[in-house]
Each structure stands twice: as structure tokens, then as C-alpha cells.
Amino acid sequence: MFTGIVEEIGTVVSLQTDQEVTLWDGRKGKATVLVVQCSEQVLGGAYIGCSIAVNGVCLTVVAFETDAANTEAANTFTVHLAPETLRKTNLGLLRTGDGVNLERALAEGGRNSGHNVQGHVDGTGVVFSRENDGEALKMVIRAPPPLMKYIVPKGFIAVDGTSLTVVDVDREQSTFSFMLIPHTQSAVVLPRRLVGHQVNLEVDVTAKYVEAQLQQQQQQQQQQKTTLGDDAAPHASDQNTPATAGQGSTGHSGDGNNGRSSSSSSANAPTVTADAEMAAISSQTERGRTVHGAGLRVPLGVDTSTCRVAIVKTCWHDELIGVMRDKCVQRLLDRGVQQSNITEVAVPGSFELPFAVASLLSRKQQTGSSNIGADDGGEDDGANDGAADGAADDDGSAFDVVICMGILLKGGTIHMEVIANAVTPAIMDLQLRTGVPIVFGVLTTLSIEQASERAHSALPESWADSAISMAAHNFSRNV
Numbered sequence: 215m216f217t218g219i220v221e222e223i224g225t226v227v228s229l230q231t232d233q234e235v236t237l238w239d240g241r242k243g244k245a246t247v248l249v250v251q252c253s254e255q256v257l258g259g260a261y262i263g264c265s266i267a268v269n270g271v272c273l274t275v276v277a278f279e280t281d282a283a284n285t286e287a288a289n290t291f292t293v294h295l296a297p298e299t300l301r302k303t304n305l306g307l308l309r310t311g312d313g314v315n316l317e318r319a320l321a322e323g324g325r326n327s328g329h330n331v332q333g334h335v336d337g338t339g340v341v342f343s344r345e346n347d348g349e350a351l352k353m354v355i356r357a358p359p360p361l362m363k364y365i366v367p368k369g370f371i372a373v374d375g376t377s378l379t380v381v382d383v384d385r386e387q388s389t390f391s392f393m394l395i396p397h398t399q400s401a402v403v404l405p406r407r408l409v410g411h412q413v414n415l416e417v418d419v420t421a422k423y424v425e426a427q428l429q430q431q432q433q434q435q436q437q438q439k440t441t442l443g444d445d446a447a448p449h450a451s452d453q454n455t456p457a458t459a460g461q462g463s464t465g466h467s468g469d470g471n472n473g474r475s476s477s478s479s480s481a482n483a484p485t486v487t488a489d490a491e492m493a494a495i496s497s498q499t500e501r502g503r504t505v506h507g508a509g510l511r512v513p514l515g516v517d518t519s520t521c522r523v524a525i526v527k528t529c530w531h532d533e534l535i536g537v538m539r540d541k542c543v544q545r546l547l548d549r550g551v552q553q554s555n556i557t558e559v560a561v562p563g564s565f566e567l568p569f570a571v572a573s574l575l576s577r578k579q580q581t582g583s584s585n586i587g588a589d590d591g592g593e594d595d596g597a598n599d600g601a602a603d604g605a606a607d608d609d610g611s612a613f614d615v616v617i618c619m620g621i622l623l624k625g626g627t628i629h630m631e632v633i634a635n636a637v638t639p640a641i642m643d644l645q646l647r648t649g650v651p652i653v654f655g656v657l658t659t660l661s662i663e664q665a666s667e668r669a670h671s672a673l674p675e676s677w678a679d680s681a682i683s684m685a686a687h688n689f690s691r692n693v
Contacts, residue, residue: 218377278292303335544675565637616681
């Protein structure tokens with residue numbers, strides 16, 4: 215048991231995903247191992263098998279070092295991260311040098327100045343917004359929809375292991391907020407979390423116990439109703455109903471509303487259906503996380519020094535777009551693409567991507583300039599720009615490849631589907647007509663959490679590798 219009162223901020227020494235360990239039966243296996251450096255206070259009284267909460271995750275200490283010749287190894291402890299821990303928390307995203315909240319397990323008879331925290335994280339949320347309110351820092355977190363029923367204004371919640379009081383709850387946006395006083399701002403890692411960053415969430419376990427009891431009572435009532443008939447366990451909502459199905463003054467029987475107003479039932483149906491759908495989707499997506507983009511292996515054996523790349527990015531969710539852009543551009547530079555050969559264009563949203571790409575591809579390369587893999591290169595000064603007509607002249611497009619970046623989020627309407635169904639074939643048609651390959655880096659996600667996870671993954675780097683690989687297949691010029 216913990217209190218949510220962070221003792222100090224530790225520092226990640228290492229996170230290894232394939233360290234060899236010995237299993238119970240003597241076999242060798244691979245484990246994810248986290249090493250954290252802290253003060254002597256946190257390790258005071260530590261022993262193998264004791265519990266320390268790291269960013270609110272209760273972990274078992276498997277090794278620790280308090281007196282080492284190497285000062286970098288002094289005052290460190292080691293924990294193993296189970297697959298479920300990696301799926302449910304943000305610990306798998308840690309990097310060397312990152313700060314982490316640390317708290318030792320509550321000692322018997324110790325004072326609880328926070329609230330009862332188990333260290334059993336329910337899932338991760340995403341920083342939705344942050345702003346100063348006087349000297350306090352107000353943060354808004356977007357939580358998985360299934361957790362929102364346990365979050366109430368002025369209730370408790372643990373965020374990255376910090377005991378906090380909920381300020382506001384917006385169930386439509388699936389968000390809640392809290393405030394950090396100046397002291398807390400310097401004592402925990404939360405102020406370091408920017409928009410789009412993941413945070414660990416643990417809701418008040420009391421609410422879950424109450425829910426479990428109510429569900430059990432409802433199941434018992436349903437069993438009783440099934441055994442003895444509909445009259446055995448009438449619903450409270452039926453007591454004020456003027457007439458039951460087949461007995462009312464309306465003259466209708468068997469209408470499926472049990473005597474309730476059909477208009478009321480119809481009005482509530484879409485909301486219930488949407489909530490059920492999102493809950494089912496959330497349940498499926500929380501079962502495991504894919505390592506996005508990390509498995510791509512494409513041929514890159516070409517001269518990239520003359521490769522001309524255009525990046526067209528949207529402005530919605532600009533912080534996540536910025537993360538994707540930075541990771542993609544850095545990979546291009548690492549692969550040898552020259553900064554001067556990278557052109558960037560920003561458009562409002564994904565719907566505007568095809569128009570911007572078509573305008574870029576209408577630019578014509580100067581005569582004598584070369585494509586990727588050629589021996590000589592030239593600079594595009596725009597002197598030969600022309601109207602887009604769907605066909606390349608002998609000198610071809612000014613670009614060898616185009617990368618589109620955007621984020622489409624599933625909402626309460628079919629807006630995402632309409633945009634995606636319009637943009638995708640338009641982009642495909644452009645590359646087929648012009649002969650210039652286009653990498654489709656538009657995320658179509660069910661939530662901002664999914665978008666954040668993919669933006670911070672290896673996916674943007676995979677777009678850069680795909681662009682370099684496809685640039686060798688640019689057929690807009692006679693090469």
C-alpha cells in the first residue's frame with residue numbers, strides 16, 4: 215500500500231528489454247529490466263523483495279546497491295517489468311536520464327497523508343492541456359472512457375503515483391483536471407509532462423468495489439427474474455410507468471419498450487450504442503500494444519545526397535504533428551538527405567493534403583538536375599513552376615518523393631471516415647498519375663491516446679525510410 219505522497223524524483227539509469235534472467239526451473243529467459251538511481255533515504259531499510267512505486271507502479275526490488283566503488287552505480291535499485299506492466303503503464307517509454315516519481319511502501323503504523331494507493335495502475339491517460347492558474351499549474355488529462363465512471367469532482371486519483379484531488383470532470387471529452395501547487399511542482403515529475411505525453415492512472419479502488427457489489431446484486435436479481443418470471447423483480451423505472459406493454463391506452467402491444475415512451479427510448483439509444491462501442495474498442499486496444507514502425511526493413515542502398523523530399527503536414531494537434539515531423543526529418547538527415555533538399559508545407563487539415571501535394575508536384579525540375587542516385591544535382595529555384603496537369607514533362611517533378619502527415623480522430627460522427635475516404639484515393643491517384651511516390655503518414659485513430667502512442671513510436675522514422683526506398687522508384691523523370 216502507498217499514499218501517493220512522492221518521496222523524491224529518481225533518475226533512470228537504464229531500461230533493457232532483452233536482459234537474460236534465470237527462470238524458476240533453471241531455464242534462461244529474456245526480461246525487461248529497469249535500473250533507477252535514488253537517494254540513500256529511499257533505499258533505507260530496502261531488502262530484496264520489498265516494494266517501491268515507480269511513477270505509481272508497485273514494483274518488486276530484485277537487486278540494489280548502496281555502496282559501490284563506481285559512484286554512478288551507487289544508490290541504485292533494479293526491478294523487472296512484466297508484459298502486463300508494459301501494456302498498462304508508461305514505464306516502457308522511459309529513457310536514460312528520465313525522472314521518475316519514487317515512493318516506498320507504507321510502513322505498518324505509518325501516517326497516510328495522501329490516499330490509499332495500491333500501485334496497481336488501471337491504464338494510461340494523455341496530457342490534453344496545461345496552463346498556469348495563478349501560481350498553480352492546471353493540467354487536463356484525457357483518460358480511457360472505461361475509467362471515467364470512477365472519476366468524480368473532488369475525488370481522489372493517482373497520476374504517475376501522485377495523490378491528487380480532481381478539480382473538474384468532462385465526460386463528453388473524457389477528461390479530468392487537477393492543480394499542482396508550487397511545492398508539488400518541484401517535487402514530482404508531472405510538470406515535465408507536455409501535451410501528448412502519457413501518464414499512469416490509478417482510480418479510487420473503493421469505487422470499483424462498490425461497482426462489483428452492485429453488479430453482483432443485479433445478476434442475482436436477473437437470475438431471480440429469469441427463474442420466477444418478469445413480476446418477481448420489477449425495475450424501479452417501471453413503477454411510474456402508466457401501462458405495460460400490451461395493456462396501455464395506446465393500443466400497441468409488444469413494442470419492446472415495456473410501456474415506456476418510444477420517443478424516450480429512441481433518443482437514448484444512439485448514446486448508449488456509442489458508449490458501448492467505444493468501451494468495446496477501448497477494451498480491445500488495451501489488451502496489448504504494437505511496436506509501431508519498428509519492424510520495417512526496406513532497401514536503402516541508394517545515393518540520398520541528391521534526394522529531394524517534400525513534407526506536407528497538417529496543423530491540427532500541432533504538438534503531435536511536430537513530434538512526428540522532427541522524428542521523420544531527423545531520420546532523413548541520418549540517412550544522408552541534405553537539409554536544403556527538404557521542403558516543408560503546412561496545411562490546415564487532412565482534407566487539404568491532396569491540393570497541396572498536387573501543387574507541389576506541379577513544380578518542374580530544372581533541366582540538368584538529377585534524380586536520386588544520379589551523379590550530379592541541381593537546386594530548384596522555382597523558375598520552371600507550372601500548372602498541375604497530371605503529366606510530367608521530360609525533366610520531371612521537382613521532388614523525388616512526398617511525405618504526408620496528419621491526424622484524424624474518431625469522434626461522435628462519421629467525420630473521420632468521410633475525410634479518410636476522400637483523401638486516401640486522392641493521394642493514391644496523384645502518385646499514380648504523376649509517377650512521384652507519396653508516403654501516407656496520416657494517422658486514423660480512435661483516440662488521442664492512440665495518436666500519441668504512434669507519434670512517439672518508431673512510425674515517423676519508418677515513413678522516412680519508406681520515402682528513401684520509394685524515391686528510387688520515381689518514374690516522373692526519364693532516369
